[in-house]
Amino acid sequence: MSLNKEHQQQLLNVAKSSIQHGLQTGRPLTINLADFPTALTEHRATFVTLQKNHQLRGCIGMLEAVRPLVEDIAENAFLAAFKDPRFMPLTEDEFGELEIHLSILTPAEAVSFTSEQDLITRLQPGIDGLILEEGRKRGTFLPSVWEQLPEPEEFLQHLKQKAGLAPNYWSKNIKIYRYRTEMIG
CATH class of the missing domain: 3.30.700.20 (Hypothetical protein ph0010; domain 1)
Known part of the structure; x- marks a missing residue:
């Protein structure tokens, strides 16, 4: 809306x-x-x-x-x-x-993926805001962060770090949600 x-x-x-x-x-x-x-x-x-x-x-x-x-x-x-x-x-x-x-x-929606590489191919630079969850660790980047981190792989690595994980960490338990934003100002 x-x-x-x-x-x-x-x-x-x-x-x-x-x-x-x-x-x-x-x-x-x-x-x-x-x-x-x-x-x-x-x-x-x-x-x-x-x-x-x-x-x-x-x-x-x-x-x-x-x-x-x-x-x-x-x-x-x-x-x-x-x-x-x-x-x-x-x-x-x-x-x-x-x-x-x-x-x-917008309300966040779960992203389905089979691997980290599959997830990276599903990301929409400049459009997706992401929430990453792994156990009790959680981090988010607004879509505007793509301006500083335009490559999906790099974006995901930095998001993992923000959530308190190593940049190369991967687990089948990672959950990813995407949302969009209406920007004002």
Whole structure:
């Protein structure tokens, strides 16, 4: 389901407002669902990615839809700015330099494959977001990661590392799920 330009702009405004609210209060913006159209109150999974000077500055999201879209954006924008463990909390000085990117995910679907090589041939660079699961280990890459890792084999190796596995690790127990994203911003 694609959102129209007005809805996309509303979500970007919510993300920005939630970060501003966080700078002032230390909490995410509270959302009143009655203020938003139905398209923005459906349960959807999202990621909010923050960049400063085209460099990652925070990225937080959910793989499952657990709350209304507009609430998920407000919460994840706040978390990306202030709670991403890879970065110090965002400062007031950095706020004006932020680029905010929203990813709205489709529900994940299992990918069937017979081997690692078979899986690699089934990947769709630039389109697929992937979730890799092996026991208790789990990692995901949004479709935008293909920009840095355009080769399917390399993409998969890095995803294994993100999940806490060796890049050359393989097991018949690995599960792969794919999703797509609608990018905003």
